[in-house]
Amino acid sequence: MLPFHCNSDFSALGMRMYALAERLFPICRSITGNGLRETLRILQQEIPLTLYEVSTGTPAFDWVVPREWNIQDAYIKNSSGEKIVDFQQNNLHVLNYSTPINTRMRLEELRPHLFTLPEMPDWIPHRTSYFNDNWGFCITHRLLETLPDDDYEVVIDSSLETGSLTYGEFTIPGESEEQILLFAHCCHPSLANDNLSGIAVVVELARILSTSSPRFTYRCVFAPAAIGCVTWLSQNQSELSKVKLGMVAALLGDSGQLHYKKTQAGDTLIDRASLHVLRHRNMPFRAIEFSPFGYDERQFASPGINLPVGRLTRTPNGAYPEYHTSADNMSLITPSAMADSLAAYCAIFALIENNYVYQSNFPYCEPQLGKRGLYRTTGGHGNPERRQMAILWVLNQTNGKHDLLDIAERADMPFETIASVAAELEAAEVIRKV
Numbered sequence: 203m204l205p206f207h208c209n210s211d212f213s214a215l216g217m218r219m220y221a222l223a224e225r226l227f228p229i230c231r232s233i234t235g236n237g238l239r240e241t242l243r244i245l246q247q248e249i250p251l252t253l254y255e256v257s258t259g260t261p262a263f264d265w266v267v268p269r270e271w272n273i274q275d276a277y278i279k280n281s282s283g284e285k286i287v288d289f290q291q292n293n294l295h296v297l298n299y300s301t302p303i304n305t306r307m308r309l310e311e312l313r314p315h316l317f318t319l320p321e322m323p324d325w326i327p328h329r330t331s332y333f334n335d336n337w338g339f340c341i342t343h344r345l346l347e348t349l350p351d352d353d354y355e356v357v358i359d360s361s362l363e364t365g366s367l368t369y370g371e372f373t374i375p376g377e378s379e380e381q382i383l384l385f386a387h388c389c390h391p392s393l394a395n396d397n398l399s400g401i402a403v404v405v406e407l408a409r410i411l412s413t414s415s416p417r418f419t420y421r422c423v424f425a426p427a428a429i430g431c432v433t434w435l436s437q438n439q440s441e442l443s444k445v446k447l448g449m450v451a452a453l454l455g456d457s458g459q460l461h462y463k464k465t466q467a468g469d470t471l472i473d474r475a476s477l478h479v480l481r482h483r484n485m486p487f488r489a490i491e492f493s494p495f496g497y498d499e500r501q502f503a504s505p506g507i508n509l510p511v512g513r514l515t516r517t518p519n520g521a522y523p524e525y526h527t528s529a530d531n532m533s534l535i536t537p538s539a540m541a542d543s544l545a546a547y548c549a550i551f552a553l554i555e556n557n558y559v560y561q562s563n564f565p566y567c568e569p570q571l572g573k574r575g576l577y578r579t580t581g582g583h584g585n586p587e588r589r590q591m592a593i594l595w596v597l598n599q600t601n602g603k604h605d606l607l608d609i610a611e612r613a614d615m616p617f618e619t620i621a622s623v624a625a626e627l628e629a630a631e632v633i634r635k636v
């Protein structure tokens with residue numbers, strides 16, 4: 203079971219997560235195609251991920267798995283033959299899912315296919331056109347402003363063909379068949395915080411969980427956002443009744459504070475556990491109410507699925523200027539921020555793993571602690587009075603209904619203080635698990 207204090211050296215893991223993100227950064231990913239597949243194959247070198255291919259045309263609730271997109275090259279050349287935009291320099295230059303094109307045109311004709319960020323003139327925007335056939339280039343506004351009317355050679359060597367949508371999954375069996383979902387999207391091209399930081403944190407968390415004999419079964423899913431999540435849910439519909447709770451992991455490498463986005467109900471175990479951990483870390487954080495926008499949490503919250511899935515990010519989507527631009531690169535994320543994110547995830551799942559409901563064996567007044575060696579006002583415990591108080595709370599609240607997290611919240615103490623005295627009281631046969 204995941205211990206309260208993961209003994210992991212988080213700063214070393216931060217370096218390893220950063221290195222993984224760095225390795226994945228150059229790949230041109232999308233919601234389907236070889237970039238996505240290559241990314242998942244690299245993850246297979248880290249954890250035993252199973253890859254699933256769902257064929258083009260397969261229904262996924264109200265959606266259909268789209269044609270597979272692949273790209274070899276893309277550029278715009280001016281009439282002197284100079285490449286003024288080059289996919290090989292930055293894969294964000296191509297409107298993701300662009301249809302192929304190979305032609306010449308004047309600026310006037312090209313211009314509606316050029317996307318820029320006037321307010322951030324040196325950054326390249328990240329734009330997609332997954333379900334609407336279109337082609338385009340994303341460039342800096344600075345470049346657009348200098349483009350003369352000219353005869354441009356416009357080439358996008360891409361293909362949209364029958365193929366499949368790929369996702370990867372690693373299941374860590376627990377003592378219980380009840381499942382906990384960890385979801386990371388992996389469809390963004392060269393963007394670091396928005397999706398590589400989340401992927402790297404889930405890989406490392408999966409590695410920790412797989413060596414800790416967990417109580418619950420964990421399913422770590424790496425899938426494209428939206429259509430990937432919809433496809434995964436439709437392929438796993440018969441399994442969903444086993445899902446206890448889940449978390450969407452994204453945006454975990456920037457320097458901002460942690461933001462926990464609540465589930466639709468807002469007071470489920472994943473909400474209570476996450477907020478308890480964040481409150482007791484003595485670091486700034488924010489709780490966000492649920493909204494049907496953002497990442498895949500809204501699919502899980504749809505009326506027919508209705509699973510309690512929260513989301514833990516650092517700065518949320520759209521709330522930092524580099525979001526979905528070329529400035530979301532390896533310099534935006536740091537090993538220490540990813541290490542801190544991983545530590546928070548570990549603490550949340552350690553809490554969930556260790557959260558039991560107990561019943562007192564001595565419910566008629568308080569049991570005599572002294573004769574069991576449990577009444578200590580001095581000794582090796584850091585704060586004997588606090589420990590004594592925790593014991594009194596546990597004895598008072600173990601009525602077979604409250605879980606340890608309820609008791610920790612009621613006592614306004616860290617979960618681990620309550621859980622460790624509960625373990626002592628259980629060992630002394632004063633309380634028993636329900």
Ligand code: ZN
Binds near residue numbers: 390396526
């Ligand atoms: Zn995104």
